[in-house]
Amino acid sequence: xxxxxxxxxxxxxxxxxxxxxxxxxxxxxxxxxxxxxxxxxxxxxxxxxxxxxxxxxxxxxxxxxxxxxxxxxxxxxxxxxxxxxxxxxxxxxxxxxxxxxxxxxxxxxxxxxxxxxxxxxxxxxxxxxxxxxxxxxxxxxxxxxxxxxxxxxxxxxxxxxxxxxxxxxxxxxxx
Numbered sequence: 001x002x003x004x005x006x007x008x009x010x011x012x013x014x015x016x017x018x019x020x021x022x023x024x025x026x027x028x029x030x031x032x033x034x035x036x037x038x039x040x041x042x043x044x045x046x047x048x049x050x051x052x053x054x055x056x057x058x059x060x061x062x063x064x065x066x067x068x069x070x071x072x073x074x075x076x077x078x079x080x081x082x083x084x085x086x087x088x089x090x091x092x093x094x095x096x097x098x099x100x101x102x103x104x105x106x107x108x109x110x111x112x113x114x115x116x117x118x119x120x121x122x123x124x125x126x127x128x129x130x131x132x133x134x135x136x137x138x139x140x141x142x143x144x145x146x147x148x149x150x151x152x153x154x155x156x157x158x159x160x161x162x163x164x165x166x167x168x169x170x171x172x173x174x175x
Contacts (some may be wrong), residue, residue, distance in 0.1 A: 031119035037093035138166030
């Protein structure tokens with residue numbers, strides 16, 4: 001059934017409580033890092049680019065035509081960005097997790113059981129209620145970009161962590 005007045009925005013964020021937008025700045029990302037590092041990462045958050053998912057295609061040629069079906073599924077890497085605070089150990093927390101993947105002093109690659117973590121991305125409503133929760137399964141810091149020094153700005157240094165994630169699953173009932 002069409003809207004009574006398609007030029008009106010009366011249905012958006014209405015008094016009846018419908019069509020409340022999910023705001024991009026109401027979120028948290030939580031991974032069970034040791035000690036206070038979990039909370040430190042949450043408090044240092046700048047952004048989290050949620051991963052895309054995709055399937056490879058399987059081509060099935062037949063005579064003069066082609067058809068495609070879904071092949072192997074994968075989740076793209078996600079980017080977690082945090083502020084580097086002078087008086088907090090944000091950089092240390094990130095680099096401690098990264099060291100479990102690769103210890104540059106010894107050249108050793110760690111065991112997956114020691115660096116892969118399951119965490120959560122929580123999208124909050126403007127009133128603080130959790131509206132959507134996604135579980136990031138098998139996440140680990142594949143790469144770390146440690147920021148840029150720049151004399152022309154007062155902006156804080158930001159650390160970008162490329163997280164490789166096995167699965168990213170939105171929890172049922174909270175979509």
